[in-house]
Amino acid sequence: MANKRVTLADVAAAAGVAPATASLVLADRGFELRISEAAQIKVRQAASLLGYRPNAVSQGLRTGTTSTIGFISDNIATSQLAGNTIKGALEAARSQGFMLFIAETDGDAATELATIHAMMDRQVDGIILATMFTRYHEPPAIVDEGIPTILLNNLPNSRRPLDAVVPDEITAGWTAADYMIEAGHQKIHLLGAGPLPSDVPPDSIAAVQRLQGIQERLSAEGLVPLSYHPMPDWIPVNGRAAMEAVLAQDPFPEAIICFNDRVALGAYQVLQEHGLRIPDDVSVVSFDDFDIAGWMRPGLTTIAIPHRAMGRMAVELLLARIRDIGGSDQSPGAVHRVPMPLHVRESVRGQNDDI
Amino acid sequence: MANKRVTLADVAAAAGVAPATASLVLADRGFELRISEAAQIKVRQAASLLGYRPNAVSQGLRTGTTSTIGFISDNIATSQLAGNTIKGALEAARSQGFMLFIAETDGDAATELATIHAMMDRQVDGIILATMFTRYHEPPAIVDEGIPTILLNNLPNSRRPLDAVVPDEITAGWTAADYMIEAGHQKIHLLGAGPLPSDVPPDSIAAVQRLQGIQERLSAEGLVPLSYHPMPDWIPVNGRAAMEAVLAQDPFPEAIICFNDRVALGAYQVLQEHGLRIPDDVSVVSFDDFDIAGWMRPGLTTIAIPHRAMGRMAVELLLARIRDIGGSDQSPGAVHRVPMPLHVRESVRGQNDDI
DNA sequence: CCGAGTTGCTAAAACGTATTAGCATGACCA
């Protein structure tokens, strides 16, 4: 019934050698330590015959290293964002033989600290502190001193010796405006932000930087947005209201940049209710590339948040740091900006249609 | 720089007792083993003063138990399903001091086995085998014999001594039809399944059972569906096609049951293009309760998959089994069906509008 | 035939905890 796991001692006994010998052979240090080829073969055969698998807990205790990393997020369940971020992290970890502990803090600092402790108790080799929306987040002090840590999708307010991985929102904003301009549009309405940084959802790096990128590209052309429509949350109902406001002031708008796909969904609904055709009458560009962007009619052209790539990069940076451990020529505190790819669908008129 | 962790030996030394004494006191076995109150106080003070936290890896090696469970899923990133399932699992685990290893297999059996091994190497106390869609899934033989295991959102083909947690799809189908009937509808079109079990996406328990529940409720009324529209995938584009087919045959349909929200999204689009109003002209009910159900206009009445409750229940069952370990009066092999709640929005006409 | 060097392996300790058996010490009873 309870057939015990086979241990290194079992292998050694079966091979007729001491446990130390078996350990050396299986760690490929046989030649280095002058174990005869014959003995090595015996050990390997015994190991595979018995189906030996080293006990990772014991290795962890002995070596202090567990091939395990902790992934701590404020909110795991928010849309599919979480899924792809974790997927990327899992892929990168798996490819290097690491497992992931995953935990959620609900944004509570005490829970976050307790979770970090619980993971350190389990001797994780490193920690990723993720947020599901790009924002500022001050990690607890404990991560500065001991354990390798990477921030994912967030930045600390103060200067901290921690690497961070965030999407390149400024370039994304630039790209959105550029795509409209290249399509021949000059009169662009903005749904989701005001002209001032304060007109933007608080703590939202995405909002500030998308706006900044858009403004940069427009002003390079001598342009400014035709109208701004700030809103407290980027949700469909606010997108609807903003779109109504646009139409009240400009019954035949030409181009709309929505600050995310849910806002765009609301805008679509209103445009269609008013009999305006996308993209023939009005072009729409958005950000995020949620699943719905592909389901909407016409398909929404939008700039994707590279969740999967970010998850992967965070793990890769962390593993590099773990391997490194001594040589701190890594310049910790670096911010890694991951490109946000434009996903072209059908919501912007062809670039050669007119003008 | 590298200030070592404080160990039990440190605490013992600070308190002026042997490590064994400290261990007993901190395990609350002090009185049982006749440690004087004075000594107990000294130990506790030393522990809290030094900030002692037991090394879980060492405990794991010593006790064979790690307060850790493995959550293995075929696909972690599929919509927000994953998020809520994991959220529920995390909540239940956290409330009992357990951590979760999370891994993804991409549906590959070899990866699944390797992952189970990797987790057993780390001495997890139990394993949850999850799928992101309700379906049949044969877990590897290894889980039968040793480690406590719960199947989440899937059922084995053959009889296995494993508990499973699945949504109660039959009752959900019954509820969908019942809601339509109570609203006074008798002529109901089905988008997403054919009349035969074989007209349904293969392996999809949801399809078979939703259909079964619908048919049961209808036949209790002496009714049958007005039309069936099977499709290989429940995605918006197929929902559009099916809705067009309905209209070709019945230009003024009364009631539509869609087999999921994405199909309903496609149906909405076509209905709106044809100038038909929901719910005034046609009522729509669906399954899943994705986020989009709340974003669509009018809000979609839909029967939710209780992902969070399922995740929570899976962990709770697993922890019960882990605690139990000896007394196998648990009747393993039980299937736990979690109720699927109806989420009423605005896509079905009021029940007293007419009859 | 002796010392030095090489070859091939192993004993032992260590990681940090939990647990069992048992050792002093004093109290109490006969």
Added chain:
DNA sequence: TGGTCATGCTAATACGTTTTAGCAACTCGG
């Protein structure tokens, strides 16, 4: 005064590895 018993603690071991120091046996040059 000697034996028994309760009290209060600790030594020692085990969990399964990794790693270092070193032992035994053999070879070889002089």
